[in-house]
Amino acid sequence: MPLTFDMPFDELLTYQGSTPRPDDFDEYWARGLTELADLPADVEITPAEFQTPFARCSHLWFTGTGGARVHAKLLAPVTPTGPAVLQFHGYTGDSGDWVDKLSYVAAGYTVAALDVRGQAGPSTQENAVAGWSMATYLLRGIDDRPDNMLYRHLFLDTARLARIVLDLDDVDPARVGATGYSQGGGLTIACAALEPRIKLAAPVYPFLSDYRRAWELDLEKAPYDEITAYFRSRDPMHLREQELFTRMGYVDVQHLAPRIQAKTVMTVSLNDRVCPPSTQFAAYNKLTCDKSYRLYPDFAHERLPGTDDAIYALLSTL
Structure with missing residues (x-):
C-alpha cells in the first residue's frame, strides 16, 4: 500500500481522532432525540411535476427542530417490494435530479433524498443564532448554546426523514439503507447513529469527521477556512x-x-485533501458494527469509478 500524504496506511487503521468528545455527548444527543420526538413532524406529501409510468414522484415536506420546513424528494415504485434508500448530498448541494434515483425505484425501492436546509435545495433555515454567523455554515451556532448548532439540527433532520420513511405503508422497516458522498457521507453516519433501525450504511469519503485534524493539515481552504476566519x-x-x-x-x-x-x-x-483519510478513518475505527x-x-x-455500482449492489441485498 503506498504512503498517503496524511499518515502511513497502518497508522490510519488505528487512528482515533483528535477532536475532543464533550463529556456530556450522550446526554446532548439524548436530549436532541427527545426534542425531535416531541415536535410534530407536520408531514406534507404532494405530487411532483416529474412523473414516470413506474414511479410516483412527490415532494415531501416536514418540520425540523428550530422550526425549519425541510424538503426531500420522495420516489415510490408503483409496485413496491419493501426496501427503501435514504440519500444525502454533498456540501452546499441539493438532492439532485429525479432521474438519477430511478434505478432504485425500478427495482421496487422507495427513495427519499434530503435537501439540507440552508443549502442549494428548497428547504428553509429558520433557526436564528446568536454570535458568530458571518460567511459560515459549518460553524453556524458555535457561539450560541450547543443545542442551537446548525449541524445538530441537520443531523436530527436525517433521523426525522428516516422515521418518516420507515413508517410509510409500502416500506419494510427492516429493509432501509442510507448513502451519500462527502457531507452526504457524514450525514449517512449521523442518520444510522441516530436511527438504529437503519440496516445498511454506505458513506463515501465522509465529511463532518475530526474537524481539528482536517483544519491542522491545512490542505484545502474550503470549508475549513471557516474555522480560520473564526479564529x-x-x-x-x-x-x-480547545473550547471551540x-x-x-x-x-x-x-x-x-x-x-x-x-x-x-x-x-x-x-x-x-478535502476530507483527509485520517478524518475518515477516525470515524471508521470507532465503528463497532459489521464493517x-x-x-x-x-x-x-x-x-470514484465503480462506486455507484458497488453501492447499488450492496443496497440490493436489503
Missing part, C-alpha cells in the same frame, strides 16, 4: 481553541459512529 475574528490568539473544537465535537460524526448498528461499508480515497472499507489509493475527492 482571526473572534480568537486571534487561540485562547479558546470541544464544542464542534458535539457534531463530529466520529463520536456518533459507535452508536451505529447497521452494516457499514465506507469508501475511502487516500489522496483526498468494511473500499479503498481508492490514487484518488482524491472526486468521482
Whole structure:
C-alpha cells in the first residue's frame, strides 16, 4: 500500500481522532432525540411535476427542530417490494435530479433524498443564532448554546426523514439503507447513529469527521477556512481553541459512529485533501458494527469509478 500524504496506511487503521468528545455527548444527543420526538413532524406529501409510468414522484415536506420546513424528494415504485434508500448530498448541494434515483425505484425501492436546509435545495433555515454567523455554515451556532448548532439540527433532520420513511405503508422497516458522498457521507453516519433501525450504511469519503485534524493539515481552504476566519475574528490568539473544537465535537460524526448498528461499508480515497483519510478513518475505527472499507489509493475527492455500482449492489441485498 503506498504512503498517503496524511499518515502511513497502518497508522490510519488505528487512528482515533483528535477532536475532543464533550463529556456530556450522550446526554446532548439524548436530549436532541427527545426534542425531535416531541415536535410534530407536520408531514406534507404532494405530487411532483416529474412523473414516470413506474414511479410516483412527490415532494415531501416536514418540520425540523428550530422550526425549519425541510424538503426531500420522495420516489415510490408503483409496485413496491419493501426496501427503501435514504440519500444525502454533498456540501452546499441539493438532492439532485429525479432521474438519477430511478434505478432504485425500478427495482421496487422507495427513495427519499434530503435537501439540507440552508443549502442549494428548497428547504428553509429558520433557526436564528446568536454570535458568530458571518460567511459560515459549518460553524453556524458555535457561539450560541450547543443545542442551537446548525449541524445538530441537520443531523436530527436525517433521523426525522428516516422515521418518516420507515413508517410509510409500502416500506419494510427492516429493509432501509442510507448513502451519500462527502457531507452526504457524514450525514449517512449521523442518520444510522441516530436511527438504529437503519440496516445498511454506505458513506463515501465522509465529511463532518475530526474537524481539528482536517483544519491542522491545512490542505484545502474550503470549508475549513471557516474555522480560520473564526479564529482571526473572534480568537486571534487561540485562547479558546480547545473550547471551540470541544464544542464542534458535539457534531463530529466520529463520536456518533459507535452508536451505529447497521452494516457499514465506507469508501475511502487516500489522496483526498478535502476530507483527509485520517478524518475518515477516525470515524471508521470507532465503528463497532459489521464493517468494511473500499479503498481508492490514487484518488482524491472526486468521482470514484465503480462506486455507484458497488453501492447499488450492496443496497440490493436489503
